[in-house]
Amino acid sequence: MPFGLASAAAVFQRAMERLLGGLQGIKVYQDDILVYGRDEKEHNERVRGVLQRLEKSGLTLKAGKCKFNVHEIDYLGHKISSKGIEPKKELVDTIINF
Structure with a gap:
């Protein structure tokens, strides 16, 4: 999607919210996904859920831009x-x- 279009960012935001809707412990802002949990186990389960949804929809992440368990x-x-x-x-x- 060309982000030069005035509504492209809003459309992308809604698409990401729909894609990850229903998952607990996440916040989405544009192409950033923040995942949090009460402890490491919960955090890892939530990360797994996000990764599964992204994979199912054909989206990929850049490993170098990801931070896990911080x-x-x-x-x-x-x-x-x-x-x-x-x-x-x-x-x-x-x-x-x-």
């Missing part, structure tokens, strides 16, 4: 962890020191 991640300017979501310190410092 306890925190920087995403869209925020640090996401089991403690919650907080803005990245560097971004807050930039605002404070303006």
Whole structure:
């Protein structure tokens, strides 16, 4: 799908939400899929579910862009962890020191 079209991103977002709909512990934003769980076992089961859906639909992932079993991640300017979501310190410092 050419992403130059004004509605292409929204169409892709809806398609991904439909594809992965019903799976617990996931968040989809465009071509990013965040998977989380209470523990490693639950996380791995949820990752397996996502991978099965993607494979069934013929979609593939770039291994180099994937991160598995991490306890925190920087995403869209925020640090996401089991403690919650907080803005990245560097971004807050930039605002404070303006």
